Amino acid sequence: MTDPNREQSVVDSVPHQLLIDGSWRPAGSGATTVVEDPATEKALCEVADAGRDDGLAALAAADRAQPAFAAMAPRERSDILRRAYEAVLARVEDLALLMTLEMGKPLAEARGEVTYAAEFLRWFSEEAVRVDGGFAVSPDGRNRFLVMRQAVGVSVFVTPWNFPLAMGTRKIAPAIAAGCAMVVKPAPQTPLSMLALAQILQEVGLPDGVLNVVTTTDAADVVEPVLRDGRARKLSFTGSTAVGRLLLEQASSKVLRTSMELGGNAAFLVFDDADVDRAVEGAMQAKMRNMGEACTAANRFLVQRGIADEFSRRLADRMGALTVGRGTEDGVQVGPMIDGKGRDKIVDLVGDAVAHGAEVVLGGERADGPGYFYRPTVLTGVPAHSRLNSEEIFGPVAPITVFDDEAQALADANATDFGLVDYVFTQDLDRALRVSERLEAGMVGLNTGLVSNPAAPFGGIKQSGLGREGGTVGIDEFLETKYVAIATA
Structure with missing residues (x-):
């Protein structure tokens, strides 16, 4: 401290x-x-x-x-x-x-x-x-x-x-x-x-x-x-x-x-053949950097059915182990949201998803005490029409949706007006290149949850x-x- x-x-x-x-x-x-x-x-x-x-x-x-x-x-x-x-x-x-x-x-x-x-x-x-x-x-x-x-x-x-x-x-x-x-x-x-x-x-x-x-x-x-x-x-x-x-x-x-x-609405695609350890680590980078308050933050987790349960459980375990508190305190990993308005937006988005059938696996609530804190949250079964899938969350919330094949994953990922960054986790080289080319985004993180680098061009397409x-x-x-x-x- x-x-x-x-x-x-x-x-x-x-x-x-x-x-x-x-x-x-x-x-x-x-x-x-x-x-x-x-x-x-x-x-x-x-x-x-x-x-x-x-x-x-x-x-x-x-x-x-x-x-x-x-x-x-x-x-x-x-x-x-x-x-x-x-x-x-x-x-x-x-x-x-x-x-x-x-x-x-x-x-x-x-x-x-x-x-x-x-x-x-x-x-x-x-x-x-x-x-x-x-x-x-x-x-x-x-x-x-x-x-x-x-x-x-x-x-x-x-x-x-x-x-x-x-x-x-x-x-x-x-x-x-x-x-x-x-x-x-x-x-x-x-x-x-x-x-x-x-x-x-x-x-x-x-x-x-x-x-x-x-x-x-x-x-x-x-x-x-x-x-x-x-x-x-x-x-x-x-x-x-x-x-x-x-x-x-x-x-x-x-x-x-x-x-x-x-703004961004980044999709985080995890295919069945992905290295799960690497995918979870990438998810923590892409979601929890800056408490999720980043335009590059993973906003929609699209996970193939064969690996969805394991990925969801392991991501919830990792996010649930994070320490929430004032950033000046020793061991704190998740600080507050920037202000009450930002936190209230997260509350509304999560509430909307739950009302439409999403299941809260972790969190889903404000933290007690002063400060604009919101607990790390994982949701599964998030319906496509929920606001979480169309609005930028800007907070520590990971909404997970299941897909069955590559065509569906691409269609879901591209079904947004935004196109800043997307993330892809797969060990299939052909798929990696094919999906990276077809994603409608200015940047792609391939088997990594971090794309920002001063030596690389940063920017988006569409309304990003x-x-x-x-x-x-x-x-x-x-x-x-x-x-x-x-x-x-």
Whole structure:
């Protein structure tokens, strides 16, 4: 268990104001908002609560910084990112504790996220110096083609609460590598991790105005004017599909480049020939990472009939052995949900499934005491028409449905408007490749429950989003392609 004095010290070490043009300042109105510990429902601190004018001031600062930053030598931008990578790793313990306090995940998971977040800084420090173009002779030999890639310009980022540091670096790092100034609006539940990251980037030499952070409880009042202003050229959002649709509409008025990492409804397919040990381990990764509060979380477990009973029993045994509690306590593996609204949604979804005939094998209830806790839950016999099969759970609930053959498994897996990630467990190579090709998802975890990696392209299809983050293509979202036609004698 962590010392309360240390907890307060870590919270106090982070700025609680807006970062605009290199200066920390209060909201123009003087308004503040409370940051809550979801494990205790108690206030951690107050941060500035920005309004419309603050957002536009941040945009103006980014617009002023944009020309000089785009002209900065790629190696200089690379070095900034490398120093930031080293600084984040040097502060793993403090950053992890800060994240656990404001978001709830156990310290072990928070440490893992800090390391994961740092890897985006390292990866894109290496990509910054590899932005290239091309030169070619026209087919008729009369002209030359010069192709160059340049920074797209001022970028607006709206980041989520579930991975408050990693989702920040996944957007900020490629923007810095490409030479784009930014306005960042973090989730109101978890602003402290982003403020800590901004503080680090200041310390390692990021020029004033390149990164501007605006914390607010009124995203509509702050973000929409920024998108409709005309000075921003790029929007990147991670969050729900419903909010993503709204932002796409707003971005369309100025035809902004957009990247959207939206909701998921991941299917977890287990075939009869699967290695059960591996499948259960993969299920624990895919379901219980971040207490199930992840867009990549397995949302629907589709298990072939011959192995369904064994898989269900063993998964329930593993989930039932997990320790629920405040993430700062020793041995805790499952923290609270982010807030009461998130927990209430889980209660409603499980209640709907049970009302339609699902059987509760494990859990199915809130935990006692303060905090937004929900016990790990396994349901079997979940009917196809239950809300659990169509809505993102975002919690520690594993609904299991049985299938008989591959065709049914594919039909059930693809029967969703979403397409972020699916998981497949089988030892049949032909089936593995065949099913991976036919699944309608941007990513597939084959015999693994973990797909996220800074060196790989992350993103979905259908209503799970647009564009890709990470990998060699991640920087492309922040670059425009310019073609110069050269006449030759």
